Amino acid sequence: MVRRETVETSLPGAVREGIAASLAAVDAELARRYPGDPGTRQPVHTVYVPADAFAADTVRSWGDQALAALDEHAPDAASFAAVLGLPGELAxxxxxxxxxxxxxxxxxxxxxxxEDGYGPRPDAEEDAAAARAASLVAAAHADGTAPPYLGIRMKCMEAAVRDRGIRTLDIFLTGLMNSAGLPDGLLLTLPKVTYPEQVTAMARLCEEFERARGLAPGRIGFEIQIETTQAVLGPDGRATLARMIDAAQGRATGLHYGTFDYSAACGVSPAHQSLDHPVADHAKAVMQVAAAGTGVRLSDGSTNVLPIGPAERVHDAWRLHHRLVRRSLARAYYQGWDMHPGHLPTRYAAVYGFYREGLEAAAERLSAYVRRAGGAVMDEPATARALSGHLLRGLDCGALDAAEVERLTGLARAELDALAGRAPGTSAG
Structure with missing residues (x-):
C-alpha cells in the first residue's frame, strides 16, 4: 500500500483562475501563431522548369538524364563514392x-x-502557357505520373507585372478546377516579395478564388520566396519576415530562399553568389527564427554551377552541390532548389548519406528515451521529437526503410508519428 503524504498550499483557487483568465488571450494567440509543424511530408527539393519547357514527360526526362549522367560519370558505387568522398560503408x-x-x-x-525562367511574353502567349500548364498538371494527376508536389511560380506583386501574375494564377487555377479540381500537393510560389502588404494581397487572391469557385476557406496556400533585402529587414529597421507570415493569414506554407536575386541585392559579385555566402547565412537565420513553430517550412536556394561537360567538370560540380546540400541539411534546411537534371544524383546522395550515417545514433538515443534507459546523452521531450522527426524525414524520402528503423528503435511508424507530433498516416502525403 502506497502511503500518501499530506501536502498543503497557501494560494486560493481564485488565484489560479484569475491567472488563467488573464492569459486566455495569450494562450489563444500562441495557438494561432505557433501551431507547430503540419506533420506532413516535406519534399527534399524543388525542381525549377520554365513554363515553355514543361512537358508531359518532364519528370521522367529529368530522371532519365540523371541516370545517364550517373552511367557516364560514376557508373558504380565505388566511383560515385570516390567523387563525393562518401565513407566506404555508405557507398x-x-x-x-x-x-x-x-x-x-x-x-x-x-x-x-x-517568372525569371520564363520572362516577359505577349499576353496571348502567357495565357496559352498557363492554360497548357493546368492541362498538363491535371493529366499528370489523372494518369499517376505527377510528382508528390507540383505547382507554379507566378510573377510577383510589383506594379509592372502584377496584373500579369494575377491573370496567370487565375487561368492556371481555373483550368485545374474545370478539370478535376485542385489536386493534393498543389503548391504556389510568390516571388520577390518586399512588403507584407503584397502577401496580404496574395492571401486575398486565394480567398477570392475560393469564394468564386465554392472552395473551402483556406484551401489554397502559397510559398513566399525571399529574394529581396526588404523581405528580411524593412525600411523602419524591423525584421519583416514574421510580419509576412502573419500577413498570409494562415496560408503561408513555406519560405524559400532565392540565392541570386538576394545576393545581387546585397551587392555580392556574381563569382561569390552562393548558398554559403555570409549574406545568405544571415537571411536564412532570420527566416529560420521567423518560421519556427509557425508550421511554415523552409527551403534553401540553388546553385547555378551545372554538372555538364567533360567528366572533370561534372565531378567538380557534383562535389560542390553535394557539399552545399550537406551544409544545408546540417543547418536544418531540409529542402532546396535544383536547376538541372544533373543535380539530382548529388541531391539524393547528400540526403541519403545524411540520414543513413545518423541512423544508428538517432535510433539508439530515441530507443533509450522511450525505455527511460538513460545512456551517453540525456535527451528531453523536444529532442525526442527532433529524433523521431529526423527518422521520419529519412523514411519519407527513401533514405531509410521502415523495417530497419523499427528493428533499431523498437518503434513502428505510428509510434514515431506520435513522438514527432504528426497525425498518423500524414507523413507520406
Missing amino acids: EPVHRRVRAKLEREPVEDLRIDF
Missing part, C-alpha cells in the same frame, strides 16, 4: 538508393516557372 547503399529513386520518383516537387 553501396547510397548508390543503390539513388538509382532506385531516379527510376521510381526522380522529382519530389516541381515548380512550373512563369
Whole structure:
C-alpha cells in the first residue's frame, strides 16, 4: 500500500483562475501563431522548369538524364563514392538508393516557372502557357505520373507585372478546377516579395478564388520566396519576415530562399553568389527564427554551377552541390532548389548519406528515451521529437526503410508519428 503524504498550499483557487483568465488571450494567440509543424511530408527539393519547357514527360526526362549522367560519370558505387568522398560503408547503399529513386520518383516537387525562367511574353502567349500548364498538371494527376508536389511560380506583386501574375494564377487555377479540381500537393510560389502588404494581397487572391469557385476557406496556400533585402529587414529597421507570415493569414506554407536575386541585392559579385555566402547565412537565420513553430517550412536556394561537360567538370560540380546540400541539411534546411537534371544524383546522395550515417545514433538515443534507459546523452521531450522527426524525414524520402528503423528503435511508424507530433498516416502525403 502506497502511503500518501499530506501536502498543503497557501494560494486560493481564485488565484489560479484569475491567472488563467488573464492569459486566455495569450494562450489563444500562441495557438494561432505557433501551431507547430503540419506533420506532413516535406519534399527534399524543388525542381525549377520554365513554363515553355514543361512537358508531359518532364519528370521522367529529368530522371532519365540523371541516370545517364550517373552511367557516364560514376557508373558504380565505388566511383560515385570516390567523387563525393562518401565513407566506404555508405557507398553501396547510397548508390543503390539513388538509382532506385531516379527510376521510381526522380522529382519530389516541381515548380512550373512563369517568372525569371520564363520572362516577359505577349499576353496571348502567357495565357496559352498557363492554360497548357493546368492541362498538363491535371493529366499528370489523372494518369499517376505527377510528382508528390507540383505547382507554379507566378510573377510577383510589383506594379509592372502584377496584373500579369494575377491573370496567370487565375487561368492556371481555373483550368485545374474545370478539370478535376485542385489536386493534393498543389503548391504556389510568390516571388520577390518586399512588403507584407503584397502577401496580404496574395492571401486575398486565394480567398477570392475560393469564394468564386465554392472552395473551402483556406484551401489554397502559397510559398513566399525571399529574394529581396526588404523581405528580411524593412525600411523602419524591423525584421519583416514574421510580419509576412502573419500577413498570409494562415496560408503561408513555406519560405524559400532565392540565392541570386538576394545576393545581387546585397551587392555580392556574381563569382561569390552562393548558398554559403555570409549574406545568405544571415537571411536564412532570420527566416529560420521567423518560421519556427509557425508550421511554415523552409527551403534553401540553388546553385547555378551545372554538372555538364567533360567528366572533370561534372565531378567538380557534383562535389560542390553535394557539399552545399550537406551544409544545408546540417543547418536544418531540409529542402532546396535544383536547376538541372544533373543535380539530382548529388541531391539524393547528400540526403541519403545524411540520414543513413545518423541512423544508428538517432535510433539508439530515441530507443533509450522511450525505455527511460538513460545512456551517453540525456535527451528531453523536444529532442525526442527532433529524433523521431529526423527518422521520419529519412523514411519519407527513401533514405531509410521502415523495417530497419523499427528493428533499431523498437518503434513502428505510428509510434514515431506520435513522438514527432504528426497525425498518423500524414507523413507520406
